[in-house]
Amino acid sequence: MQRILDPGQIEAFAQRNIQRLRLPDRARVFSTRAARLRQQSERGAVGHSIGDYLQLMAHLADAQHAALATIEPALPNAEQIAHARTFHMPVVPVGSWQREEQWRESLRSICDALAALPDIPMPVRSVCDRLRALEPEQLEAQAETLLATQTSPVDAASAPFVMAALQVYWVALASRMSIDAIGELDVPGVCPTCGSLPVASVVRADSRSQGLRYLHCTLCATEWHMVRVKCSHCQSTKGISYQSIENGPRGMRAECCDTCHTYRKILYQEEDVAVEPVADDLASLALDLLLGEAGYRRANPNPLLWNPS
Ligand SMILES: [Zn+2]
Ligand SMILES: [Zn+2]
Structure with missing residues (x-):
């Protein structure tokens, strides 16, 4: 006799087989990003000045890769993991996790690596020098601002470098945790590991995650994991549309929501196997301009590009 499942059973069955989380691979996360940034910077369509910026960010990602190999921050203990799971909270939350000073060591090594480049633009060199001269309390205050736990204005010139060091620290944490330590949150649009917002989403094409959408x-x-055709900002499933630029980058659209009027970019690995969320978001500023004109706003900024506030 044929067994018939009701929709709830089908959903539960599907959920069991879906890989819920994909944790970063510390050996590859920044080297893959650097390679993609270089590839994007060489594509004619992105324009000259953004091409130079993508090259600089590729050097930054190289420096992040090197810095990540040298730090091993303390992971949450069993009690902290149990607490986070009980209350459906991120296990290493940006707002309250006690950062060790290792993140400042990463910042120093990133600034040293960039300052040592032969063709570094003068403004970048002076930002690196400025950051290297700051006191620990001043750097911590900048970190608090970027992690949105303070409301003071962001120093847009140094933000990408401070953010880069914080990324190294949190990737060092996330990449060494077990998936079982990370519970489900009540808020599906924020990272279950650290509570940050996603930069973009990716529809993966590998055998384990074929056709599934992940927020990054x-x-x-x-x-x-988040189901497709759903706003990653307000969770609406109505009024979702996909916008792209004619002759624009392959494997990239913007998922736009007519409920909250925001968008996030969505990348399709089956169209371009090398898609990388941070790099591709940065390399597609033309799409942001188009969507701004169409009345949509970004759900949140790219971590490596801050507008002065
Ligand atoms: Zn996170
Ligand atoms: Zn929405």
């Missing part, structure tokens, strides 16, 4: 954390690079 702006800070710790954790990816978490």
Whole structure:
């Protein structure tokens, strides 16, 4: 006799087989990003000045890769994991996790690596020098602002470098945790590992995740599953549309929501196997301009590009 499942059973069955989380691979996360940034910077369509910026960010990602190999922050203990799971909270939350000073060591090594480049633009060199001269309390205050736990204005010139060091620290945490330590949150649009917002989403094409959509954390690079055709900002499933630029990059659209009027970019690995959320978001500013004109706003900024506030 044929067994018939009701929709609830089908959903539960599907959920059991879906890989819920994809944690970052510390050996590859920043080297893959650097390679993609270089590839994007060489594509004519992105224009000259953004091409230079993508090259600089590729050097930054190289420096992040090197810095990540040298730090091993303390992971949450069993009690902290149990507490987070009980209350459906991120296990290493940006707002309250006690950062060790290792993140500042990463910042120093990132600034040293960039300052040592032969063709570094003068403004970048002076930002690196400025950051290297700051006191620990001043750097911590900048970190608090970027992690949105303070409301003071962001120093847009140094923000990408401070953010880069914080990414190294949180990827060092996320990449060494077990998936079982990370519970489900009540808020599906934030990272279950660290509580940050996603920079973009990716429809994966590998055998384990074929056709599934994952949101990619702006800070710790954790990816978490969310069904497709749903706003990653307000969770609406109505009024979702997909916009792209004619002759624009392959494998990229913007998922726009007519309920909250925001968008996030969505990348399709089956169209371009090398898609990388942070790099591709940065390399497609033309799409942001188009969507701004159409009345949509970004759900949140790219971690490596801050507008002065
Ligand atoms: Zn995260
Ligand atoms: Zn929405």
